[in-house]
Amino acid sequence: MIPTLALNDGNRIPAIGLGTWPMNEEAPGAVRTALELGYRLIDTAAKYENEEAVGQGIVESGVPREQIVVTTKLRGADQGYESTLRAFETSRRKLGLEYIDLYLIHWPLPRVDKYVDSWRAMVKLREDGVVRSIGVSNFTAAHLDRIIAETDVAPAVNQIELHPYFTQAEQRAADTERTVLTESWSPLARNAQLLSEPAVEQIAARHEVENSQVVLRWHIQLGVVPIPKSASPDRQSSNLDVFGFELSDSEMRQISALDRGRHRLDPDTHEEF
Ligand SMILES: NC(=O)c1ccc[n+]([C@@H]2O[C@H](COP(=O)([O-])OP(=O)(O)OC[C@H]3O[C@@H](n4cnc5c(N)ncnc54)[C@H](OP(=O)(O)O)[C@@H]3O)[C@@H](O)[C@H]2O)c1
Numbered sequence: 001m002i003p004t005l006a007l008n009d010g011n012r013i014p015a016i017g018l019g020t021w022p023m024n025e026e027a028p029g030a031v032r033t034a035l036e037l038g039y040r041l042i043d044t045a046a047k048y049e050n051e052e053a054v055g056q057g058i059v060e061s062g063v064p065r066e067q068i069v070v071t072t073k074l075r076g077a078d079q080g081y082e083s084t085l086r087a088f089e090t091s092r093r094k095l096g097l098e099y100i101d102l103y104l105i106h107w108p109l110p111r112v113d114k115y116v117d118s119w120r121a122m123v124k125l126r127e128d129g130v131v132r133s134i135g136v137s138n139f140t141a142a143h144l145d146r147i148i149a150e151t152d153v154a155p156a157v158n159q160i161e162l163h164p165y166f167t168q169a170e171q172r173a174a175d176t177e178r179t180v181l182t183e184s185w186s187p188l189a190r191n192a193q194l195l196s197e198p199a200v201e202q203i204a205a206r207h208e209v210e211n212s213q214v215v216l217r218w219h220i221q222l223g224v225v226p227i228p229k230s231a232s233p234d235r236q237s238s239n240l241d242v243f244g245f246e247l248s249d250s251e252m253r254q255i256s257a258l259d260r261g262r263h264r265l266d267p268d269t270h271e272e273f
Contacts, residue, residue, distance in 0.1 A: 017041025031057025
């Protein structure tokens with residue numbers, strides 16, 4: 001059983017999940033094997049154009065629906081009050097689900113300036129009972145403050161780029177101050193370079209675990225929820241197996257010291273629709 005963390009709305013979320021970008025034809029099989037292995041949190045997005053395939057994997061796994069936390073996201077092109085409500089219906093239909101567990105605004109797109117209206121629609125979807133928890137992705141403290149000030153509703157989750165090369169200490173603190181749980185996208189930094197860092201290798205050898213497991217364990221001990229993507233059952237299994245060892249404070253600091261302070265995409269300027 002995967003441990004779970006409490007959200008600010010009373011729901012709970014598994015401590016680790018499966019990312020599904022950029023899966024396409026392999027998505028049904030990958031989601032099915034992940035659920036069979038014990039994953040209970042699946043992350044997709046309208047933008048990934050794989051919601052149908054993810055939904056198929058969920059059905060094929062045979063895992064009871066109520067045991068799975070399914071996340072999808074509102075794409076930029078659909079921001080705005082009415083268009084968010086419509087986009088949600090499309091995602092729900094493609095996933096083949098009655099309700100979505102966690103619905104996120106994918107990017108704030110400050111220049112477009114519709115994220116407050118989109119957030120009001122998310123609140124309505126939660127009130128209507130078709131979404132269990134609502135959240136955001138790639139929001140800065142200023143974006144969070146604006147939606148909270150305008151609606152009095154704090155997101156349950158903020159999903160941000162977070163890995164040892166970009167440790168996001170300030171944003172994590174900002175999320176926590178506002179009762180928002182942080183999720184990590186690109187938790188393995190999407191590349192092999194991080195996994196062959198001498199510090200990571202040495203710590204892995206000491207604990208007799210994989211280098212990738214050290215990085216994922218670092219996320220767990222930070223109290224954030226990593227969603228590593230893997231289409232390989234072996235790597236899915238290894239990524240999930242991070243609850244049987246513990247990093248010391250000094251090992252945590254050594255990994256955090258890999259920070260380069262540079263994000264891949266800036267939430268204040270990045271635009272994708
Ligand atoms: N909200 C956002 O704006 C946003 C942005 C980007 C991503 N995301 C979400 O976050 C998820 C994860 O991020 P990501 O896919 O960018 O990066 P990631 O999970 O850090 O890295 C994925 C890459 O690492 C490989 N990998 C996985 N486990 C491994 C292991 N144990 N050892 C070695 N290699 C391993 C995968 O290949 P194999 O499949 O071959 O194992 C894949 O190439 C995405 O799938 C998506 O759901 C969200």
